[in-house]
Amino acid sequence: MADRHGADVVVLGGGPIGLATAWRAAQRGLDVLVLDAGAPAAWQVAAGMLAPATEAEYGEEALLELGLRSAASFESFAAELTETAGQDAGFRRSGTLVVARDRDDAEALDRLFEFRTSLGLEVTRLRPTPARRLEPALAPTVRLALEFPHDHSIDPRRMVCALEVAVRRSGGEIRHGANVVRLDAQDERVTGVQLETGERISAAQVLVAGGAWTSTLAGLPDEVRVPVRPVKGQVLRLRDPAGPGLVQRSIRTLDAYLVPRADGGYVLGATMEDQGFDLTPTAGGVFELLRDLSEVLPGLFEMQIEEVLCGLRPATPDNRPAVGPGALDGLVWSTGHFRNGILLTPVSAELGAAVLAGESLPEWARDCAPERFTTKAAA
Numbered sequence: 001m002a003d004r005h006g007a008d009v010v011v012l013g014g015g016p017i018g019l020a021t022a023w024r025a026a027q028r029g030l031d032v033l034v035l036d037a038g039a040p041a042a043w044q045v046a047a048g049m050l051a052p053a054t055e056a057e058y059g060e061e062a063l064l065e066l067g068l069r070s071a072a073s074f075e076s077f078a079a080e081l082t083e084t085a086g087q088d089a090g091f092r093r094s095g096t097l098v099v100a101r102d103r104d105d106a107e108a109l110d111r112l113f114e115f116r117t118s119l120g121l122e123v124t125r126l127r128p129t130p131a132r133r134l135e136p137a138l139a140p141t142v143r144l145a146l147e148f149p150h151d152h153s154i155d156p157r158r159m160v161c162a163l164e165v166a167v168r169r170s171g172g173e174i175r176h177g178a179n180v181v182r183l184d185a186q187d188e189r190v191t192g193v194q195l196e197t198g199e200r201i202s203a204a205q206v207l208v209a210g211g212a213w214t215s216t217l218a219g220l221p222d223e224v225r226v227p228v229r230p231v232k233g234q235v236l237r238l239r240d241p242a243g244p245g246l247v248q249r250s251i252r253t254l255d256a257y258l259v260p261r262a263d264g265g266y267v268l269g270a271t272m273e274d275q276g277f278d279l280t281p282t283a284g285g286v287f288e289l290l291r292d293l294s295e296v297l298p299g300l301f302e303m304q305i306e307e308v309l310c311g312l313r314p315a316t317p318d319n320r321p322a323v324g325p326g327a328l329d330g331l332v333w334s335t336g337h338f339r340n341g342i343l344l345t346p347v348s349a350e351l352g353a354a355v356l357a358g359e360s361l362p363e364w365a366r367d368c369a370p371e372r373f374t375t376k377a378a379a
């Protein structure tokens with residue numbers, strides 16, 4: 001098929017990362033075309049917790065710093081998005097409560113509490129009565145709780161809808177049903193992309209933001225690739241027939257979580273499974289989620305099941321995203337956001353757009369540089 005004139009920047013992937021980066025790049029005056037395949041995307045399934053403090057892990061300090069930066073900018077990002085798009089981006093100032101079901105959980109929460117306070121994170125340790133004062137629907141058997149007042153949430157489906165409008169209003173173009181199967185490159189430089197239909201689209205730069213599907217792209221030699229693998233997560237989308245208000249905060253146990261939306265909808269998640277590209281929900285997965293959360297929130301049993309879904313988290317070997325210039329001229333990565341891609345949307349968009357505009361990664365973002373995975377240096 002004949003070449004189609006492309007754009008300054010082709011963005012491969014119309015998920016939160018691709019769209020938000022396209023929005024920021026269009027705001028910088030770049031001519032941006034987003035291509036989206038309509039592949040099963042993580043954002044359609046994600047709970048939308050913005051929870052860097054709750055999820056802080058030993059040995060992941062660089063990721064924590066990135067998450068805290070993004071969380072700090074999230075409210076203004078969502079407000080700007082809501083205003084640009086003229087529709088609600090779905091942000092909720094909710095906070096998060098992590099609860100212990102039994103003595104073992106309580107001991108684990110105490111260790112988490114110490115670790116988080118040692119990092120200077122804001123967290124309050126609550127005995128059962130004050131915890132139930134905050135969230136009266138909690139079971140009387142709850143042993144202990146940790147409150148994270150700054151770990152809020154957003155509805156990723158609303159956010160992505162708003163991002164699509166914002167990209168278009170800022171001058172960008174989006175094509176749905178555009179499955180990129182190959183990156184075209186010549187003389188160490190990316191020249192564009194090829195679609196499943198055979199159509200070729202030329203571009204001065206290509207931003208790869210294909211989530212877990214990034215690894216299926218043809219046309220890149222191994223030494224310039226960022227390794228991304230899918231990590232399956234099962235969730236249930238629930239609705240309380242009594243309307244919103246059973247809980248105000250995101251409620252978590254050590255194994256599961258329930259995230260409330262403003263309209264009486266809830267997301268109960270999530271399993272963590274290395275099963276390749278399998279997207280089949282299982283009885284065991286659903287059972288575990290319902291069992292874990294219902295022990296601390298018996299009101300869960302009254303809820304209606306609207307959807308049972310699986311999504312694929314895009315994971316790199318070190319769990320940090322790869323955002324920045326690739327090892328070919330014109331190639332830019334923003335992928336591998338694993339379980340934090342919604343949280344990391346604002347910060348990844350700023351970084352990706354800056355790189356597309358010719359700037360270097362700032363020092364604080366060097367731990368995300370894709371070149372840590374490639375045997376060929378960044379171009």
Ligand SMILES: Cc1cc2nc3c(=O)[nH]c(=O)nc-3n(C[C@H](O)[C@H](O)[C@H](O)COP(=O)(O)OP(=O)(O)OC[C@H]3O[C@@H](n4cnc5c(N)ncnc54)[C@H](O)[C@@H]3O)c2cc1C
Nearest residue numbers: 013015037039042043048049180211233311340341342343
């Ligand atoms: C169960 C579950 C729960 C989660 N909960 C949270 C959470 O609470 N908080 C949080 O921060 N993160 C969460 N995540 C992680 C988050 O969803 C991801 O990190 C994030 O969606 C990654 O964004 P992305 O745009 O890179 O990829 P995706 O959201 O997967 O989007 C990728 C897009 O690229 C398109 N695409 C792929 N390949 C091609 C191609 N070849 N050509 C054209 N288009 C293509 C797809 O159609 C898709 O639209 C969760 C994930 C899962 C699975």
